[in-house]
Amino acid sequence: MNFETIMFYVFAALTIFAALRVITAHNPVHAVLFLVLAFISSAGIWILLEAEFLAITLVLVYVGAVMVLFLFVVMMLDINLVRLREGLWRWLPFGAALAGLMAFEMIWVLGSSGTSGGKVAIKHAADYSNTKELGRLIYTEYVYPFEIAAVLLLVAMVAAIALTLRRRKDAKSQVVAEQVAVKKADRLRIVKMQGESKESGK
């Protein structure tokens, strides 16, 4: 067993452990942190497959941005732990069946003789750039699916903003341009006063 195989099993075990803890952890914040661990260890597996662009992007986008916002929201929610755990046993058979189906599909695809490349990861030379290769494919062969995905994300973004955008009539807001344009003379009045000596005061 070489070093890479050991690393693969370590990362795989970590991913499965973390994923199980996501659904079994009592505290929702712990569950989110275990999800972060699951993402990081699957990024580790991708690194082993020499897919460094995908792996680092997974960490950058999901761990660095999405999960931070997730954590942010979960920390501020008032979560009722008892109600949260109520449905676990009811939905467990359904979830287990879904997971079993997905595992079966993956084994089926990887195990079939029709899969090109087989089960061994393709090794590349040291100067091979994963990023360049991905970029070339995205902007040539898969340009339409890529553009459609981009438009879909844009629509989702516009929809999310439209849903949360409620203008209150009585809300006060600042006009920054006006604030910046303020001159000293608009706010400040300097009053010239005659100096008075101590004796003549009173």
Add this chain to the structure above:
Amino acid sequence: MMELLQTLQQAGLELLGPAWLPIWTIVKIMVITVPIMLTVAYLTLAERKVIGYMQIRIGPNRVGPYGLLQPLADGAKLLFKEIIIPSGSNKFLFIAAPILGLAPALAAWAVMPFSEGMVLTNVNAGLLYILAMTSLSVYGIIIAGWASNSKYAFIGAVRSVAQIVSYEIAMGFALVCVLMASQSMNVGDIVRGQQGSLGMLNWYFIPLFPMFLVYLISGVAETNRAPFDMAEGESEIVAGFHVEYSGMAFAMFFLAEYANMILISFLTAIMFLGGWLSPVPFLPDSFIWLLAKASFFLFLFLWLRATFPRYRYDQLMRLGWKVFIPLTIVWVVVVAVWMQTTLWVW
């Protein structure tokens, strides 16, 4: 120098065989991290001294000549202090948070090129790796704020996360411009792309000047330094996310903040000011130049702190979302068009 290293490595390989590689790597990691930690220690002294002189004071001058032993005294004090764990806090996460804060700040140095060929790992996606590592540093802060079970700490963490996530986007786009200009994500290649016969006129800060400013200011915001230190805000929320921390756990947050400052300074020097390249053609390129450039940016961090009052929170968000992000997106398009013309000479 290089030959000496070569012979050393050869001898080690013969002596230990395959076990030599991890040992040699750990030695290299120590060679990078120990000076960073020492710089962090003396940066705290430099900060107090610089701000002191800017405010017509002397700064620390009791411990050792010119106060030079002050960082050691501070370190010893913090080391022997009790770490108080607040009641009702999450013990494991409370202890893990400072570690999570410091680790990414040091991990990002793995791909930092110090001079031609002097880099721990030469990764093709080095720039992405740095972005990923700097984006992880926010976990230390948010977990610290939550695990402390304190309102001030939590408000500090929430502020800091909103701030860091916002400014990260602008920083990311600024670096997109750099990688467009250099056509590489390898940090070493980015520096080599700025090489030329004209010295400093070949550096990227000229065509990407707005991005240079955006990166620098976002860097200050990203490290939670004044005038963007809303996460601490002594006058509003006492000390923000680390209000419940004491002793070495508190010191870890301090180390993380200063290590991040040093990292951002080095990155700015590498991305925009040509890294180890010499500013004038008749002087040789060397590591000294990188140090000089990074030191200037570190001084800038201290200078900013002594000069500007703290931003108001809504103004900070406005600057990030309504000024920097649109500006960076426009500049990405400008650079893309510019590069297609013959006017692009970098």
